[in-house]
Amino acid sequence: MSQSDTRRNLGLALLGSEITIVFRRRRNQAMLLALAAVPILIAVAVRLSSNTSGRGPAFLASISENGLFVALTALTVSIPLFLPLTVGVVAGDTIAGEANLGTLRYLLISPAGRLRLLLVKYAGAAAFCLAATAIVVIAGVAIGAALFPVRPVTLLSGDTIDGAEYAVRCLLLIAYVSMSMLGLSAIGLFLSTLTTVPVGAMAATIVLSAASQILDVLPQLAWLHPWLFSHYWLGIADLLTSPISFDSFQSNALLQLGYIAVFGTLAYGRFATKDVLS
């Protein structure tokens, strides 16, 4: 009869709808704006203070000599806290948020299909990871260029690269850091299938990101370190050598893939058979 004869389409409409919703939500927009404010605050603070020799994150002192370092500094500052915080909010909200609104049952009877819905939700969270990282870098590059001199960049290895190559490095940074957040997103997605209270899943995800970083600095747990999803988060320095060292990139990619596989499977295992009673 009515619908069953018409062919089913690829179902990309739901993905489009999900990404639109992720970026049109006020809360998520506010978080992106807050992330953009990080490099701006850093740059303005450095510009206003004449004395830049004080203690601070790596690269901070270099900023006044070269505006291109603003993005790098902002990223380094954001990785331990701000970035996982925003990613935790979005990933923890994926399923639990829909369950909380009650819209989960309507998506499922539409029918979205449980696996497809999980994939779409994860894709939305991944898109947010990318946007969150990109906005820090882009805002950093822009404010750096506006407030400080921009010269050819001297890398950690002592080599000098020009603007074009710097742009390539920025793109690599964005790729590296957003990829770093994918494991955490998968954990958030899984936690999100366990509850109908989004705040609970968000908080648990953020707490785990802090716990992982704390464990990563305890020397007694050295054997555990390579298995922690946050282990390579600050490995961005590798991308600033010449030639580029992709060691961290590879190890990180493998680790994140492992987390995606494990927590993706757990999320599906939980969600595929779960009674949706909200």
Place this chain on the structure above:
Amino acid sequence: MTDGALAIETHGLTKRFGSQLAVNQLDIAVPSGSVFGFLGPNGSGKTTTIRMLLGLASATSGEIRMLGSAMPQSLQSVLPRVGALVEGPAIYPFLSGRANLARLDSADRFASSRTRTARVDAALDRVGLTHAARKKAHAYSLGMKQRLGIANALLTPRDLLILDEPTNGLDPQGTREMRNLIRSLAAEGTTVFVSSHLLAEIEQTCSHVAVMSAGRLVAQGTLDDLRAEGVTRVEVRTPDLDLAREVLARWGLQSQPGPIDSSLTAALTTSVPVEQLSEALVIAGVRLRGFTAEGASLEDRFVALTGEGFDVAE
């Protein structure tokens, strides 16, 4: 769909929450083309049943067939043909009414993106929300949200509509529109399965009814069947009192003198089909001046089936 086919069929459908049987050995048969009322007090298991029908919750045991296919195995091919409102509407408060519908429609892979806007507008129009379509849904009143939920069920032409307490939160005007909507959908050939805790709702729109009490099915059939079952006493007016008394006795009925001299009344202890009783009287040669089946009202019948107490069943 062929006549006589069943749109929904369950066998021994059971759902257990911990130690509580929310739905207990449910056998319902919803004929295609019917407007089927699913009646029961709060907590009797209506919503839980609907969740199982739609694959939101898995049954503890039992079987379901919907639109001719086994569920939940055929969920993905059957659900596009089913529109539903379950346990009230749900909205994205930060989206407009129109965007809410577009979002849920995009989840259906059989729904064409090309016709989405037109279908969304048609659904909004059908429930009278066109003027509020651009408003953010958090500003909707309860009744408007309910209408939006109904519109969602009508986004594509459906073979079956499952509406869980669709008049909750609607004003009397909205309640009437809902009844008309159900009637017009039924006239288009859609099977409508509508749950309610209000007998009056069901009585005005439904052709068939199933009555739930504490998770169990206590009655099922056409509305007329249920009315007939509700007959509690008959009054026979006839000059042939002795003969009539004899016939009634053959059916195991004790008769007493009626309100006037040439009459008898008898309480129906078991479910004796009234039409067979009258037939028997006539065949036996009882000259009838009157034969009245005194109904408990349908409402009395409902209360008798589901229990009097105000307490929610546990």
